[in-house]
Structures are given as structure tokens and as C-alpha cells.
Amino acid sequence: MASVLILGTGGQLGSELLRTRWPEGARAVGRLRTECDIADPGQVDQALAEIRPTLVVNAAAYTAVDRAEAAPEAAFRTNRDGPATLGAACAARDLPLIHVSTDYVFDGTKTVPYDESDPTAPLGVYGQSKLAGELALADSGCRRVILRTAWVFGAEGQNFVKTMIRLGHDHDTLRVVDDQRGCPTPADSLAAAIASVGAAILAGKGRWGVYHFAGDEPVSWYGFAGTIFDRLAARSGKAPVLTPITTAEYPTAARRPANSVLDCAKIGRDYGVAPPSWRAGLERVLATLGSTD
Numbered sequence: 154m155a156s157v158l159i160l161g162t163g164g165q166l167g168s169e170l171l172r173t174r175w176p177e178g179a180r181a182v183g184r185l186r187t188e189c190d191i192a193d194p195g196q197v198d199q200a201l202a203e204i205r206p207t208l209v210v211n212a213a214a215y216t217a218v219d220r221a222e223a224a225p226e227a228a229f230r231t232n233r234d235g236p237a238t239l240g241a242a243c244a245a246r247d248l249p250l251i252h253v254s255t256d257y258v259f260d261g262t263k264t265v266p267y268d269e270s271d272p273t274a275p276l277g278v279y280g281q282s283k284l285a286g287e288l289a290l291a292d293s294g295c296r297r298v299i300l301r302t303a304w305v306f307g308a309e310g311q312n313f314v315k316t317m318i319r320l321g322h323d324h325d326t327l328r329v330v331d332d333q334r335g336c337p338t339p340a341d342s343l344a345a346a347i348a349s350v351g352a353a354i355l356a357g358k359g360r361w362g363v364y365h366f367a368g369d370e371p372v373s374w375y376g377f378a379g380t381i382f383d384r385l386a387a388r389s390g391k392a393p394v395l396t397p398i399t400t401a402e403y404p405t406a407a408r409r410p411a412n413s414v415l416d417c418a419k420i421g422r423d424y425g426v427a428p429p430s431w432r433a434g435l436e437r438v439l440a441t442l443g444s445t446d
Contacts, residue, residue: 155179155355158206160191160239161213165310166253169344170212176352182206186213191235197242208351211239211252214283218257219406221278232282233289240293249296249354251347256303256335256367258284261410266371268416269301269363277407287363298350299363300420303413304377306434307340308441313374317381318442321393331375331397335413336367339434346426353424360423365415368431373397380432384439 161167162183171183182204189200191213221228243250257280258273275281290297306312346366375397382392420426
């Protein structure tokens with residue numbers, strides 16, 4: 154039986170990767186950060202020796218975008234040194250690796266969707282550390298799929314949807330940025346896409362390199378928030394009043410790309426994976442969160 158080692162199962166994507174449907178005959182085994190620090194060669198070697206995987210999936214990452222500006226060492230340790238360690242270990246064992254990266258490797262100045270061949274130019278520490286991880290994997294020589302995604306949300310972990318719900322409970326009005334655009338990505342759809350790529354790899358049909366995968370419809374944070382509260386109002390009859398603002402009116406420690414829209418045609422051609430409906434994903438998340446209230 155094939156074993157798939159999933160690293161970073163304490164996060165919103167990692168938890169979905171354990172729940173998603175893997176190919177028949179494949180067994181998914183997870184490791185939390187406390188069980189396997191991906192930047193520690195000894196812990197990585199131990200996990201690989203214990204599980205003897207056929208495929209490794211790395212969902213472990215330092216994702217605190219603003220905190221990374223004040224803690225670059227922590228961000229680079231997980232996002233650069235971790236992939237470097239995994240890449241070396243997988244190369245030594247000829248193990249394929251699927252690694253999750255981010256839209257933040259781009260500066261957001263392009264006016265149309267970013268494809269995989271576009272130049273990278275991260276604006277902050279988080280994006281710089283994730284790009285360094287991509288480059289470290291390339292240097293390792295391991296067989297790899299690097300999957301860039303954006304605006305991930307789910308019922309687990311911290312994300313924009315859960316933040317809006319919390320703020321909406323506490324405030325009658327909210328100001329939300331309207332000049333940053335991206336494609337929200339349901340965590341369960343991202344996990345399913347990774348499983349599809351993994352199935353092809355396990356079947357000996359892997360195509361290596363960088364791919365993009367995100368939701369199907371560009372929207373601003375303000376537009377995304379409006380959809381969230383429209384759905385919540387249909388259930389509860391109330392929602393806060395939203396005011397669109399500019400990025401300049403909501404300063405943060407880290408600069409964010411104004412355009413995070415990703416062109417996902419390549420993964421469709423090579424792996425038959427299509428961008429998911431983030432609106433349908435939002436309905437699933439709200440239903441799950443509602444059932445746990």
C-alpha cells in the first residue's frame with residue numbers, strides 16, 4: 154500500500170488533506186509541527202524512516218504575514234530552511250514532493266492574472282521566505298510539484314472568513330479593503346486538487362514544476378466580505394454595514410499585492426484540475442461552522 158506523508162496537519166489545509174479522498178490503495182499519514190519540524194533534518198529523517206512514504210506533501214508553513222516582518226528568522230526557518238531540508242531528504246530517497254506556496258511571491262503590479270512564468274518580486278518577508286523555499290527545492294533536485302495558491306479559507310484554522318464572522322458579531326459597521334483582488338480558495342478544494350496531483354504522481358504520470366491553483370472568480374476583500382455577510386444574513390437576518398476603503402486607509406506591517414489573481418490553466422492541462430467555485434466552498438464552510446455553534 155502506498156503511504157502519503159502529510160506534513161503540517163495542524164493547519165487548515167493539512168487537516169483537510171487528512172480528510173480528503175486519496176486514491177484507492179493509498180494511506181494518508183499526518184505529522185503535526187510538534188511531531189516533525191521540517192527544518193530539522195533529524196526529525197525529517199525519522200518521519201521518513203517510520204512511515205516509508207511513497208509521496209510527501211508539505212502543508213507546513215509560517216503564514217503570519219504581518220508578524221513575519223518582525224520575525225524574519227522564524228519565517229525563513231520554516232518557509233526556506235524547511236523546504237530545503239525536505240527537498241534534500243526526498244532527493245536522497247528519490248521521493249516525489251508536493252509543496253504548497255503562495256501568490257505573495259508576486260508584487261501584484263500586473264493587471265492580468267499571473268501565470269507560472271511571470272517574474273517573482275515579493276513585497277514582504279513572508280513572500281520572500283516562500284520564494285526562497287521554492288528556490289531551495291529547485292536546488293535540491295528532488296522531483297517536485299510546487300503549487301501556488303491564494304486566499305485560502307476553511308472551517309479550520311485562521312482565515313478571512315472566520316475573521317469576518319467574528320468581527321461581524323462584535324460590530325455594526327466594518328471597513329474592508331477594496332483595492333486588492335484575488336481568487337478565494339476553499340481549503341477542501343485545494344486538498345482535493347493536491348490529492349488529484351498526488352494520484353497522477355503515484356500512477357507514474359507526474360509532471361514536475363510550478364503550478365497555480367485558486368478559486369474561479371476574482372473578487373476584492375470587500376466583495377468577498379459582502380458575499381460572506383449576504384450568506385450569513387440569509388440565515389440570521391442581520392449583517393454589519395460594510396464600507397469599502399483603500400489599502401492606504403488600512404496600513405499593515407506587511408505590504409500586500411494589489412493583484413493576487415492566478416492563471417490556473419497549466420494545472421488544468423497537465424493534471425485535469427479546474428478552479429473550484431469559492432462561493433460553493435463558502436457555503437460548505439458556513440454550514441460547517443453553523444453546525445458547530
